[in-house]
Amino acid sequence: MAKRGSRRKAVKSTGGEASGWRLWARRLVIWGGALALLGALFLGLAVAFAARSLPSYAELKATQNAQTIVVRARDGSEIVELGPSYGEWLDSSEIPQVMKDAMISVEDRRYYSHFGVDPYGLARALWVAMTGDGRISATSTITQQLARNIFLNSNRSLDRKLREAVLAFALESKFSKEQILELYLNKVYFGGGAYGVDSASRKFFSHPATELSTAEAAIIAGLVKAPSRYSPTADVEAAVGRANVVLRLMREQGRISPSEANVDPSAVNLKEERGQNSVRYFTDWVLPQLDLLLPETFEPIEVWTTIDVGMQRAATAAIKSNTPSGAQGALVSLDRDGAILAMVGGTDYVATNYNRAVNALRQPGSAWKLFVYLAALEAGYTPDDRVVDAPVTIDGWSPRNSGGTYAGEIDLRAAFAYSKNTVAAQLGNEVGFGTVASMAKRFGITTPISTYPAMVLGSSEVRVIDMTRAFAAISAEGTSVEPYGIVKVTTADGESLYQHEPPRSTTLVPDYVTAGITDLLQTTVNTGTGRAAQIGRPVAGKTGTTNSNKDGWFLGFSSGITTGVWMGRDDADAVPGLQGGRAPAQAFSAYMRYAVKDRPVEQFDTEVQLPEWQLEPDDEYYYGEPDDYYYIDEQGNLIEPGSPDEPGEFPFPIEGEVPPADRPRQPPEAAGDGGDPGQAASDEFLDRATGRAEPQSRASPPPIRLQPRPPMASPQPGVGGTD
Template identity: 80%
Template sequence: MEKRGSRRKKAARSEMARRAEGDRPQGSWRRWLRKIMIWGGSLALLGALFLGLAVAFAARSMPSFYQLKATQTAQTIVVRARDGTEIVAIGPSYGKWLSSDQIPQVMKNAMVAVEDRRFYMHPGVDPYGLARAVYVAITGDKRVSATSTITQQLARNVFLNNNRSLDRKAREMILAMALEAKFSKEQILELYLNKVYFGGGAYGIDSASRNFFSHPATELSTAEAAIIAGLVKAPSRYSPTADVDAAVGRASVVLRLMKEQGMIAPDVTVDPSAVNLKEEKGQNSVRYFTDWALPQLDLLLPETFEPIEVWTTLDTGMQRAATAAIKGNVPGGAQGALVSLDRDGAILALVGGTDYVETSYNRATDALRQPGSSWKLFVYLAALEAGYTPDDRVVDTPVTIDGWSPRNSSGRNVGEIDVRTAFAYSINTVAAQLGNEVGFGTVASMAKRFGITTPIKTYPSMVLGSNEVRLIDMTRAFAVLSAKGASVEPYGIVKVTTAGGKLLYQHERRRSSQLVADYVAAGMTDLLQTAVNTGTGRAAQIGRPVAGKTGTTSSNKDGYFVGFSSGITTGVWMGRDDSKKVGGLQGGTAPAKAFAAYMRYAVKDRPVEEFDTDLKLPEWQLEPDDEYMLGDPDDYYFVDEQGNLIEPGEPQGPRDDPFGDAQPGPGEAQRPGRGADGAPQAVGDDFLDEATGARRDRRPRPSQTPTPQPSIEIIRPR
C-alpha cells in the first residue's frame, strides 16, 4: 500500500511539473500581448489627443458660415496671345446662392448618392473610405475607388489646392473634421452645392443649371440633377456641352446609385437623354490650346487664388489659318489635328479637332495613332548615323524578315536605286532592310532620343510606323531637324503675372543638346526635301523650300504629314476617331494640302531659308585615299631600260608618260607589262595602277555594276 501511495505521489508531482512547464511560454506570450496593448493604447490615446487638439484649433480659427458664403475662391484667368491680345478669359460664373431649403431634395440626394453615401453618418472622414484609400495606396488596385468625402472636398475647394501629397491630405482630413465640428450637415451640404465646380466656368448648382439647361437650379428635374451630380468627378469629360453621350452615361450611373440607396423608387424610369440642353455657340479652337497649356500652371506656379494673366506663345492669325486649313481639307466624317512649332519649341498654333463644342477631345496632344511612313524618319536617321549617305545604292527587292514580308504600296519592286529615291518614294522594302541592318532596337532608341514618349515595340513592322504616337511628339521630332539636330522642347506659356503686373513665372529656355551630328541632320534634311520636291509629299509645296514626310496607315485609317520651312515645323493628322477606313485618305493628299494651306500663311512674313544639305562627312566615313596611303608618286624610284636608277622628278627620256600609262595609238596593241614602245616595264601594272590611281579611274560606274539579287542586301560601291 505504501509503495502504491508513493507511486501516486510521484505521478502527481510529475503531472504538476509538466503543467508548470507548459504554462511558462503561455504566460510569457500573455505578458508581451499585454505590453503591446498598453503601448498601443497609449500611442492611440496620444494620437487621438493630438488629433483632437488639431481639429479644435482648426475649428476655432475657421471663418464663420456667413464668411464662407461671402468668399469666392475660384480664380479668374486671362489668357493672352504672343502679341499680348486677350484670346480668352476663363473664370468663375456664379449663379444665385441657394439656401438649404431652396435646393431641391433630389439634387441633394443625387450628390450624396454619387459622392458620399455615408455623408450623414461619418464625422468628416469616412473610416471605411479611409481604409479603402490605404488599401489602394498599398496594392495599387485601381478597380477599388478611394474618393474623398463631401466634407473633405469642401475643405479642399475652400482652403487647399489639388496637389497630391500626404501633407495636403492630412490637412484636408483635419479641416474636414473641423468643418463637421463647427457646422451642421445641412450647412456643409449647402456650402458644397453652392461652391463646387461643375465645368464650363460654372461654380455652384445654380450657375450649372443656367449654363446647361437655361433655368435656375430650383427647377431641376431628377434627370437634370443626375447630370449635374455626375459632373463633379470630371467636369470636362462629362460636360453635356462637350460630350452628350458621356454626360448621359454618367447620369445613368448616378440614377442607379440613387435607386440602390433607396432615394428613388425601383420602378421609376428616368431618361437623362431626353433632357433639353441649352444651345451653345461655337467656341474658338483656341480652347484646344488652353486645355493643354493651363493645367501646367499647377506645376509652374506657387499656390495662389488671385486673378492672373497668362501670356502664351499662340499666334492668333496662325491659329485661325490652322483651323481653316483643317476644316477645309478634312474628309467627310473624319477628324483632323494640327500642331505648329517655332524653331525654339514655342507652339504657334494647335488644333485638336474640327469642332471644340462637338468634342473637346484633343487629338493633337492626347490621341494615340499610327504615323505610317512618317516614322521612317527614325529608320533613315539611324541608317545615316550608321554610315549611309543619300547617294548610297540600295536594292528594292522582295524581302522576308522573321516571317514578315513587307510590300510596296505600288506592288512593284524597281531594283537598284539610291537612298534618296527610296525615301522620297517611301519604298517599304528598303526601309525594312535598313531597319534590319541597323537594328530595330536602334530605330526605337532614335525615336526616344527625338522625343517620342509612347511605348515602342521593336518587331520588324515597326519600321513602317505600326507603333502609336502623339502628333505633338512627331512634330517635335521633325522640329529637331529644322534646328539642325539640336533638341527642341515644346512649350506654350511664356510668362504669368498677377492682374497688377507682378511676375509669377517666366519661361527659361532649356539648354539644348545636339541629338545627332551635323552631317546626319544635313543628310536627313536632304531626304526630307526630296520627298516634297519629287516624292510622295509634292502636295505640300508652298513656293519655297519645304522638307517633310507623308504617312499613311493600312486601310487608309490615318493620314500624316509633318514638315518644316523657314523655321516653322507643322504636323497634320487626319482620320476617324473610331479608326474606320477613310476613303482616299493618304498622307500625300488631304494632310499635305492642309499643311500647305496653313504654311503659306505661317511663313509669309519670314525670309526664305535654303536648307543646309551639304554633307561634311567625318574622316571615318570618307572613301579611302589610295595615293595618300601609298605616298606621293614623286617619291618613287624607277629604272630605265638599262637598269639605271632614275631620281624623283628627273626627266626620263623621250617618253611622255614615265608611268607607262600612255594610251596606244590607233592600231597599236599594248601588251600587258610593256610600255608604249613595247619595251618591258621596270615595275608591274598593278603597282603602277595603285601609285597613279588608275585603278580607281578604270572602275565601272555604278550604273555599269551588275545588280545582285539577294533576299536582303545593301550595295555600297567604293
C-alpha cells in the same frame, strides 16, 4: 508519488503560462487605452483650436475658392478667360430637397449620422484595401470635401488627410448640418467653370437651380466625382449613365419612390454649347502644365502663350477644308525654337475635345523613313549613292512597293523621294533596326518602338507632336528642339511668376547628315510624293500612308516653321483615297502659305561635306567621331556627347504600305556609289516609270535575299532602349 509531483508541475507550468498571457493582455489594454486617451485628447485640442480659428459663416459664404485665368496669345491678345462662375447664392430653404437628397445619396449616405468623418465608411474602405488591390478608395464625407475645397489643396498626402479630418470635426462642431450642406452645394465644383448648383443648373439646363427636376438633380449630383468625365456638354452618354447610378442609390436609400427613379435623364434638354473653337485644344494641353511651373496660388493670373492667332485660324481652316468626310485631322506647328504656333486636335472641338495632336497614337507609315535614312547617312551613305530597288526578303518578310513596281538601280535621293519600301528595308537591315530605333529616340519619339524588320515602314505608333518635333530638329540643323507653349505667367498686376528659359540644345547628328537628309526631304517635295505640299518657296518634307489608307501624314518645314499634319479615323478604319501626298500635303500647303508669308525666303543647305574620318579607310568610318555628336560604340551602345502651282498628276506611286503588324519583319543590303547629282532619279529609272524603256528593260530586277543583321549588343542602362 513521482506521478503526482509531475502532475503538479504540469499544472503549475500551465498556470504560469496562463498568468503570463493575462499579464501581457492587461498591459496591452492599459497601454492601448492610455494611447487612445492621449490621441483623443490631442484630437480634441486640435479640433478646438481649429474651431476657434474658423471664419464666421458669413465670411465663408463670401470667399471664392477658385482663380481666374486669362490666356493670352503671343501678341498679347486674349484667347480665352477661364474662371469661376458662381450663379446666385441659394439659402438652404431655396435649394430643392431632391437636389439635397441626390447629393447625399451619392456622396455621403450617412451624412446626418456622423460628426464629420464616417468611421463605418473608413473601416469598410480599409477592409476592401486589405482584401483587394491594396488601394484605399475615396472615403471623404461632404464635410471633409467642404473643408478641402475651402481650406486645403487636392493632394493625397497623409498630412493633408489628417488636417482635412480635423477641419471636418471643427466645421461640425461650429455649424449645423443644414449650414454645412448649404455651403457645400453653393461652393462645390461641377465642371465648366461652374461653382455651386445654381451656376451648374444655368450652365447645363438654362434655368436657376430652384427649378431643378429629379433627373436634372441626378445629373448635377453625378458630376462631383469627375466633372470633366461626366459633363453633359462633353459626353452625354457618360452623364446619363452616372445620373442613373444616382437615381438607383436614391431609390435604394428610400429618398425617392420607385416611380420617381424611373425618370429618363437622357430626355433632359441641355443648353447648347457655344463659343468653343479649336484653340481650346491648345489651352487644354498647356494649362495643366501650370501645376508644375508655379507654386500653389489662388490669385488671378495671366498666362502668355506662344500661340499665333492668325496661324491658329489658318490651321483650323486647313484641317476642316481638307480632311476627308468621316475622318479626323490634327496639326502641330512649331517655330525654330520649339514654340507652338498652332495646334489643332480635331475637326470640331464642340463635337469632341479629344486632342489627336498630342494624345492619339497612330502609325506614321513612310514618314518613319526619316529615321531609317538618318541612320544610313550617319553610317556613311550620301544622297548620290546607288542602291537597288528590287524584290527583297528578310527573314521571311517581303516588303513591296506601292503598285508592285521596281526601278532597279537608282540613287538614294530618288529612293527616298518616291518612298521605295524595298530600299528602306535594305538600309534598315544594313545599319540595324536597333540603330534606327535609337535614332528615333534621339530625335524625340517617346512611344515604344519595335525592332522587327517592318518597323522601317512605320509600324510603331507615334504622336503627331513627337513626329513634328523630330522634323523640327532637322530644320534646326540637327539640334534638339523642345516644344513649349507658355512664355510667361504673371499676376493680374504684372508681377512675374514664371518665365520660359530656353533648354540646353544638343547636337543630334553632324552637319553632313543634316544636309543629306534635307536634300532628300526637299527632293520629295520638288519631284516626289510630296509635290502637293509646294508653296512657292523651298520646302522639305515627307509623306506617310499606312496600310489600307488608315492614316495619312505630311510633315515638313520652310522658313523656320515646321508643321506636322495627320488625318484618319478615330476607329482606325480605312479612309478611301487617303494618302499622305494628297489631303495632308494639301492641308500643309494651305496652312504654310499663310504661316510663312511674312518671313524671308530661306534656302536649304544641302551640300554634303563628309568629315575626314569618313574619307579614311579605318575603324572610325564604322563608329563615328565621338567628339562631335551621338555615336554608336563598338558594342552598339548609343553614346551622348559630353556624358503656288497646283501639282499635276504624279508620275510615280504616291506611297508605300505598312505591312500588318503581326508579320515577321526584317530588311536588306544596299551598296554602290556614283550617280548624277544633277537630277533626282536616273535616266534609266525615269524611262521605266514613264514607259519609254524597251519591253525587256521593264522586267523586274532579280529578287534579293538577305539574312537579317546579327543583333547588336544589349544597350547599357540609361543609354536608351528600342522598345
